Amino acid sequence: PLVSAWAVDLLGQLSSKHAGRRVAPHSSSLNELLQLWMSCAATRSLMEAYSQCLAAMLAWCPDACVDALLDTSVKHSPHFDWVVAHIGSAFPGTIISRVLACGLKDFCSHGVKDQGLLVEKGSRVPKIGSVVGILGHLAAHHSESIRKELLRMFQESLTPSTPLSPTSSSTSWESSPQLRRAAVPFLLQLAAMSPNLFGAVSAELVELLRPSLLLQLQALLQGLPREELDNMMGLAVHLISQSPSGGARVLRFLADTATPASVIISGPTPSPHEGVREGCDRLLQMLLLHLHKLVFNRSDGADSSPLNSASSQPQRVIPFLEELRSHVSQLCAETLRLERKRHLWLHQLLCLLSVYGGPSVATETFCQLLTQARNPEELALAWQLHTTLSSCMAGLIQAGVAHCVAQIHTHTLGPRQLRQLLLNLAAAIQSQEEGKRGAGGSQSSMAVQVGSAVSGHLHDFCALLLHGDAAVSHAAVRLLSCSPLPRTSSPAHLLLLSRAAVTHFFLSLQRRGEVGKVGRDGGQAYESVNYSVQLLSRFAAYSPLTLKAILQQLVEGALHRGNAGLFGGQIADMSGAPVASPSVTADLGASLLDINCRFGTTVNFSGSVWSVFHAGVIGKGLKVRTAAQVLDPSGVTQNIQTLLAVVVKCCSSSGFITSRSPSDPDELLPINAEAAKVVAVTLVENVCPxxxxxxxxxxxxxxxxxxxxxxxxxxxxxxxxxxxxxxxxxxxxxxxxxxxxxxxxxxxxxxxxxxxxxxxxxxxxxxxxxxxxxxxxxxxxxxxxxxxxxxxxxxxxxxxxxxxxxxxxxxxxxxxxxxxxxxxxxxxxxxxxxxxxxxxxxxxxxxxxxxxxxxxxxxxxxxxxxxxxxxxx
Structure with a gap:
C-alpha cells in the first residue's frame, strides 16, 4: 500500500507539474498524452511498479486501491487521466465501474441542475470530462465491457434497492437514493458528451425498455423538478436527433408507446401505462419540433429557404433524418395505416424528411404514397404532403409522376403495386370533376397538375394496356380514358397510342366473353370494355391522324382471324370450308413443287381466261369437312353492338368537320362523311384488295x-x-x-x-x-x-x-x-x-x-x- 500510494501520488504530481509545458499535448488527447509519458523511463518505471502493487492488492482490498487511484485522479484531473486510462486497460473489469461511480458522485455533488441541453455545458462538472476521456480511450479495446456496465448502471438505478450480491463490485452508489436518482441524468449527459458511448448502448437500450422498466423510469422521473425534467427531455431529444444509427427502431418504439391504448398496436408490445404513453407522446412532439427547427435553420446564412440555401452552401447533417432516408417506404406504409395520432406524427416526419432530403427524397415519398394508398382517405395524405411542400418545392407532382414512369420502365413495381398506382392516378384526375361541382379548389388544382403530368407520359402508360395481368390492364385503360390529352404530340406517339388502345379493345372483348362462359362476376371485364370505348372515342376526336388510324385498325382487327370469332366469324379456306386447327391437321409430308409440276403437265388449259378451283389437298383427295365452331349468339350480338357503338362514336366525334350540335342531348351527331370514307376504304382493302x-x-x-x-x-x-x-x-x-x-x-x-x-x-x-x-x-x-x-x-x-x-x-x-x-x-x-x-x-x-x-x-x-x-x- 505504501509503494502504490507513493507511486500514484508522484505520477499525479508529475502530470500536473509538466502539463503546462509547450511540448505536452492537451489533456483531451489521451492517446498522445499516454504515448508521451510512457516514452519517459522514470514515469514508465513508476507505472510498472504501481501496476504490480495494484495487481497484488486487488485480491483483498480492491475498493481501497481504486479509491486511492480515483482520489488522486480527482486531485490532479484532468492531467492524471492518462494514468487512469492505462490502468483501466490493464484492469478493465475493476476500473470501468469505479470510474463511472466516481463520475456519478462528482456529477451529483455539483448538482444535477448544472446540466443543460448543450454539450458544452457539461464542462461545468469537472470530473465528467475525465470520465468521458477515460472511457473513450478504453472503448477501443473494451467496448463490450463499457456497454454492459452502462446498461447495468441504468437498470440498477431503476430497480428497487436490494442487498447486493457477493459477486457484485459494490461502489456504494446503489445504496444511495440520491445517487440512484442522479444516475439517469448522469448517463444522458455522458452520452451527450461522447457519441461513441451513446452509440455503444443505443442499439440495446430500446430492447430494454419493456413496460415494467418504463413504469420504473416514470416513477423515477415523477420526483424530479419540472425544470430538471424539461432539461432531461430536451437532452434526450438532442441525443435522438444526433443518433447516427438505430433511428428507425427508436422512432417505432416512441410511436408504438405513444399511440393511444384504444388503437391496436403492432408487434408484441402490450398497451403501455397512461403516464408512460403521455411521456412518450410529449417526447415525440418535442422531437418533431426540434427536427423542424433543425431542418428549417440548417443554413447559417440569411436565406432560410431549404432549396435556395442548398445551392449556396453545404447543409448541416442531421444524423437521425439521414438514417431515415433509407426507410421512406416503411414510413409511408406505417403512415397509411391511419392509426389515430400515429399517422399524423409520421406524416409530419415525412414532410420534414422530404424538405431535408431535397427533391429526390420528396419525389420518392410522394411516389410511395401514390403507390401504396388503397382508398381516398389514404390518398389524401399524398395531397397533404404536396400542399405542405408546395411552398418550398415546385414541380413535385410532375417529378413524382416521372419517377413512377421510371419505375414502370425498370419493372420495379409488382402487378399489385402497379395496379394501385394507376387507380390512384385515375382517382386523382377524376377528382377534378368533383372540384368543378363544388369541392375544394386546392384539390382541383392538384388534379389538374396530375392530369397535366400524366398527359405528358401517355405513350409510356399505353404500353400497360397490353399488360399480361388483366387487373393492371383494366387500371391502365381507366387512367387513360379520363386523363387529358396533350396539346401537341408526335405522330409516332399518336400511332402507338392508337394501336395499343385498339388492341386492348379486342382483348377486353375476349375477356368479357371468357368471364361470361365460366359464369363469374364480370364487373371489371364490363367496365374495361366501357373504358376502352371511351378511350377510343376520345383518341379519335383528338386529330384526323388518330381518327384514321383507329378506324382502320378497328376494321382490320374485326376481320382478323384472331378476333373473327368474337363477331361470329369463321376462318375458312378458299373453298369455304372451315379450317381445322393445326393440332388436328396431320403433316402430309408432300412436296408442293413436285405436285405442282405433275399437276401443271396433266391439265390442259385451253382458252384465254381460266381459273382453277382446288377442292382438296393435292395428292390426298378431297378435304375432310370439319364441324363449324358453335358460337354464343348473345355474346356475338353484344360484341357486334359494342364494335358498332365505338365506330359510330369515333365517326360522330371526328375532328374533320364540326357540324351542328344536336338539340336533344341524347341524339347522336351525324356520322362524318370523311370518317365513313375511311371505314369504307379499309373495308374494301381487307375484303378484296x-x-x-x-x-x-x-x-x-x-x-x-x-x-x-x-x-x-x-x-x-x-x-x-x-x-x-x-x-x-x-x-x-x-x-x-x-x-x-x-x-x-x-x-x-x-x-x-x-x-x-x-x-x-x-x-x-x-x-x-x-x-x-x-x-x-x-x-x-x-x-x-x-x-x-x-x-x-x-x-x-x-x-x-x-x-x-x-x-x-x-x-x-x-x-x-x-x-x-x-x-x-x-x-x-x-x-x-x-x-x-x-x-x-x-x-x-x-x-x-x-x-x-x-x-x-x-x-x-x-x-x-x-x-x-x-x-x-
Whole structure:
C-alpha cells in the first residue's frame, strides 16, 4: 500500500507539474498524452511498479486501491487521466465501474441542475470530462465491457434497492437514493458528451425498455423538478436527433408507446401505462419540433429557404433524418395505416424528411404514397404532403409522376403495386370533376397538375394496356380514358397510342366473353370494355391522324382471324370450308413443287381466261369437312353492338368537320362523311384488295361472268364475317362514303343474282343466308342513297317471293345502279340537316326500272297487296 500510494501520488504530481509545458499535448488527447509519458523511463518505471502493487492488492482490498487511484485522479484531473486510462486497460473489469461511480458522485455533488441541453455545458462538472476521456480511450479495446456496465448502471438505478450480491463490485452508489436518482441524468449527459458511448448502448437500450422498466423510469422521473425534467427531455431529444444509427427502431418504439391504448398496436408490445404513453407522446412532439427547427435553420446564412440555401452552401447533417432516408417506404406504409395520432406524427416526419432530403427524397415519398394508398382517405395524405411542400418545392407532382414512369420502365413495381398506382392516378384526375361541382379548389388544382403530368407520359402508360395481368390492364385503360390529352404530340406517339388502345379493345372483348362462359362476376371485364370505348372515342376526336388510324385498325382487327370469332366469324379456306386447327391437321409430308409440276403437265388449259378451283389437298383427295365452331349468339350480338357503338362514336366525334350540335342531348351527331370514307376504304382493302381504288361505275350484268372468282371471294368474306353488313350500314349512314364500296357491292350482288338464277327451290326462304344477304344489301344501298326509295324498299317483299322473282327485282336494282353510277359528285351537302343528300330527280325517269316490280306485285297481289303503297312513284 505504501509503494502504490507513493507511486500514484508522484505520477499525479508529475502530470500536473509538466502539463503546462509547450511540448505536452492537451489533456483531451489521451492517446498522445499516454504515448508521451510512457516514452519517459522514470514515469514508465513508476507505472510498472504501481501496476504490480495494484495487481497484488486487488485480491483483498480492491475498493481501497481504486479509491486511492480515483482520489488522486480527482486531485490532479484532468492531467492524471492518462494514468487512469492505462490502468483501466490493464484492469478493465475493476476500473470501468469505479470510474463511472466516481463520475456519478462528482456529477451529483455539483448538482444535477448544472446540466443543460448543450454539450458544452457539461464542462461545468469537472470530473465528467475525465470520465468521458477515460472511457473513450478504453472503448477501443473494451467496448463490450463499457456497454454492459452502462446498461447495468441504468437498470440498477431503476430497480428497487436490494442487498447486493457477493459477486457484485459494490461502489456504494446503489445504496444511495440520491445517487440512484442522479444516475439517469448522469448517463444522458455522458452520452451527450461522447457519441461513441451513446452509440455503444443505443442499439440495446430500446430492447430494454419493456413496460415494467418504463413504469420504473416514470416513477423515477415523477420526483424530479419540472425544470430538471424539461432539461432531461430536451437532452434526450438532442441525443435522438444526433443518433447516427438505430433511428428507425427508436422512432417505432416512441410511436408504438405513444399511440393511444384504444388503437391496436403492432408487434408484441402490450398497451403501455397512461403516464408512460403521455411521456412518450410529449417526447415525440418535442422531437418533431426540434427536427423542424433543425431542418428549417440548417443554413447559417440569411436565406432560410431549404432549396435556395442548398445551392449556396453545404447543409448541416442531421444524423437521425439521414438514417431515415433509407426507410421512406416503411414510413409511408406505417403512415397509411391511419392509426389515430400515429399517422399524423409520421406524416409530419415525412414532410420534414422530404424538405431535408431535397427533391429526390420528396419525389420518392410522394411516389410511395401514390403507390401504396388503397382508398381516398389514404390518398389524401399524398395531397397533404404536396400542399405542405408546395411552398418550398415546385414541380413535385410532375417529378413524382416521372419517377413512377421510371419505375414502370425498370419493372420495379409488382402487378399489385402497379395496379394501385394507376387507380390512384385515375382517382386523382377524376377528382377534378368533383372540384368543378363544388369541392375544394386546392384539390382541383392538384388534379389538374396530375392530369397535366400524366398527359405528358401517355405513350409510356399505353404500353400497360397490353399488360399480361388483366387487373393492371383494366387500371391502365381507366387512367387513360379520363386523363387529358396533350396539346401537341408526335405522330409516332399518336400511332402507338392508337394501336395499343385498339388492341386492348379486342382483348377486353375476349375477356368479357371468357368471364361470361365460366359464369363469374364480370364487373371489371364490363367496365374495361366501357373504358376502352371511351378511350377510343376520345383518341379519335383528338386529330384526323388518330381518327384514321383507329378506324382502320378497328376494321382490320374485326376481320382478323384472331378476333373473327368474337363477331361470329369463321376462318375458312378458299373453298369455304372451315379450317381445322393445326393440332388436328396431320403433316402430309408432300412436296408442293413436285405436285405442282405433275399437276401443271396433266391439265390442259385451253382458252384465254381460266381459273382453277382446288377442292382438296393435292395428292390426298378431297378435304375432310370439319364441324363449324358453335358460337354464343348473345355474346356475338353484344360484341357486334359494342364494335358498332365505338365506330359510330369515333365517326360522330371526328375532328374533320364540326357540324351542328344536336338539340336533344341524347341524339347522336351525324356520322362524318370523311370518317365513313375511311371505314369504307379499309373495308374494301381487307375484303378484296384487288378492287381497291377501282372504278366506281357498274358494268352490264353480263360482265360479271369475267369476275366470277373475285366475286365468289367477296361473297365468302361476307359469309365468314357477319360483322361486314353492320359495318356497311355505318358506311351508308355517312353518305356518300358507300360509293367507295361500289366494287364490293357489285361483286356481292353478282353472286346473289347467280344464286337466285340457279336456285330451284319453291320459296326464297329455303335459302336463308342468301335471302338475308339480299335484304341487307338492298337496305344498305337504300340507306346510302345509291337507290331511290321506290327501289330501296324491294327487300321488304323478298321473303314472300320465289327465287326467280327475287332475281328479277335484284336485276332491276343492278340496272338502275349501272345507269346511274354511284358517284360522290351526285351528293350535295345540306347545311340544315348536316348531311349529304342526293337529288334523284336529276337521274331521269325511274319508271322503267320499276316496271318489273309492278309486274311481280300484280302477280302476287294476294300476298303483296299491303306493300303496294311502298312502290308508288
Amino acid at each position: 384487288d378492287v381497291a381504288n377501282g372504278e366506281l361505275s357498274w358494268p352490264p350484268e353480263e360482265h360479271a361472268r369475267t369476275t366470277v372468282e373475285r366475286d365468289i371471294h367477296i361473297r365468302r368474306c361476307f359469309e365468314t364475317h357477319p360483322v361486314l353488313f353492320p359495318l356497311l350500314h355505318v358506311v351508308a349512314a355517312g353518305r356518300p362514303a358507300l360509293c367507295y364500296c361500289s366494287a364490293v357491292l357489285r361483286g356481292l350482288l353478282a353472286t346473289l343474282l347467280a344464286h337466285w338464277e340457279a336456285s330451284r327451290e319453291a320459296s326464297s326462304t329455303d335459302s336463308p343466308w342468301h335471302l338475308q344477304a339480299s335484304c341487307l344489301l338492298v337496305s344498305c344501298m337504300g340507306e346510302g342513297q345509291l337507290l331511290p326509295p321506290v327501289l330501296a324498299n324491294v327487300h321488304e317483299a323478298f321473303p314472300l317471293l320465289t327465287p326467280f322473282e327475287v332475281r328479277l327485282l335484284l336485276l332491276a336494282v343492278w340496272e338502275y345502279v349501272r345507269g346511274n353510277g354511284p358517284l360522290p359528285q351526285k351528293f350535295v351537302f345540306n347545311s340544315d340537316k348536316g348531311l349529304f343528300l342526293r337529288d334523284f330527280s336529276r337521274d331521269g325517269d325511274v319508271a322503267r326500272y320499276v316496271a318489273p316490280i309492278h309486274s311481280v306485285l300484280h302477280k302476287n297481289i294476294d300476298r303483296l297487296g299491303h306493300l303496294c303503297w311502298r312502290f308508288q312513284l
